[in-house]
Amino acid sequence: MFSVIIPLYNKRKNISATLQSVLNQSFxxxxxxxxxxxxxxxxxxxxxxxxxxRIRIINQENQGVSSARNKGIKEAKYKWITFLDADDLWMExxxxxxxxxxxxxxxxxxxxTSFIRSTEQLKAKxxxxxxxxxxxxERSLNEFIxxxxxxCIKKEVFERVGYFxxxxxxxxxxxxxxxxxKFYPIVKSSEITAIYNIDIEGSLSAQKSVLHKSIxxxxxxxxxxxxxxxxxxxxxxxxxxxxxxxxxxxxVFILLKKHNVELLK
Numbered sequence: 001m002f003s004v005i006i007p008l009y010n011k012r013k014n015i016s017a018t019l020q021s022v023l024n025q026s027f028x029x030x031x032x033x034x035x036x037x038x039x040x041x042x043x044x045x046x047x048x049x050x051x052x053x054r055i056r057i058i059n060q061e062n063q064g065v066s067s068a069r070n071k072g073i074k075e076a077k078y079k080w081i082t083f084l085d086a087d088d089l090w091m092e093x094x095x096x097x098x099x100x101x102x103x104x105x106x107x108x109x110x111x112x113t114s115f116i117r118s119t120e121q122l123k124a125k126x127x128x129x130x131x132x133x134x135x136x137x138e139r140s141l142n143e144f145i146x147x148x149x150x151x152c153i154k155k156e157v158f159e160r161v162g163y164f165x166x167x168x169x170x171x172x173x174x175x176x177x178x179x180x181x182k183f184y185p186i187v188k189s190s191e192i193t194a195i196y197n198i199d200i201e202g203s204l205s206a207q208k209s210v211l212h213k214s215i216x217x218x219x220x221x222x223x224x225x226x227x228x229x230x231x232x233x234x235x236x237x238x239x240x241x242x243x244x245x246x247x248x249x250x251x252v253f254i255l256l257k258k259h260n261v262e263l264l265k
Contacts, residue, residue: 002030002080002095002152005072007065008044009037011086014197016046021089023052027096030054030082033072038062043086066164066172073163079155087197088149094193098152101130101187108132109154110184112146115194128191136181137227141234146177146186150194157184171215178231211251214239221262233263 004022008015022032032055036044047057058071073081080102084090094113101111116122133139136146161179164172180186211217216239219232236255243251256263 001027001078001099002082003072003076003078003155004030004032005069005076005081005083006032006034006086007037007068007072008034008039008047008086009062009065009068010039010041010043012041012043012046014087015043016050018084018086018089019047019050019055021091022084023050024092025090025095026092027099030095031056031077033058033075035060035068035072037064037068064166064169066166066168070163070166073155073158076155080152081155081158082152083148084194085149089195089197090149091193091195093191094150097128097189097191097193101189102152104130105132105187108185108187109157110180111152111187111189113150113189113191113193115147115150115196116192118195118197122192128189130187130189133186133188135227136177136186137231140231141227145188146173147194147196148173149196151177153180165218167213168215168218169210169213174235175215175218178228211254216255219259221259221265236263 006018011018019032019034022030032052034044034047034055034057036047036057036059038061044057044059047055056075058075060068060071069083080098082095082098097113098111102108105111133145139145157180161176161183165175168175177186216236219236221229221233221236224232236259240252240255243249243255
């Protein structure tokens, strides 16, 4: 039922636990596609040592996480695509929670659960409120809606909205959710089913991105309206404030030059 896409690049300390968190799922109808994105440590050897016929390994030269995810999507044999970064963890109920949502909302095509960060304490029992989010941009102004390792998307959706942008090394996920949100509502559960490991050396989101490889380089406020405009404007202003604080004045100049008066509207 589920294809689990795991992009792998130099995660030898974490990949075993990540894979085990999938193999431990209470719902067992899945395949695991590990896309080895040119790892230079022994990450792939660790994967190869785990004997389970549901694990498929695809090797490619290092092209970045977006390329690895795209490769996994295209190679997936099941219609429901899930993602798990190679240093994050699923709880045993993750796929079961998604399966129930898919059954309960048969007309929807984009689902997600909730997560905690590795620095947070899990409550004894998380709530399980399900909402259909029709305006992703409005809700995202005040809360964090989607994160890659809790998303579940019908495979055919990518044919409509496109794949992850391989030119981006930061915010490629936000770029994808924004494109999805223009066509599909997101069915979101408040049930916590995953752990986002934010304190791992080499984490995908550990460092500030180069501006031209960030989602910020794709934003054009002209023509945007309503909550979508507010969402992207807030994102730009946040980066400008961060750049001023870090004395990255070249970034400030580039962003102000590109968007100038649009930021004042």
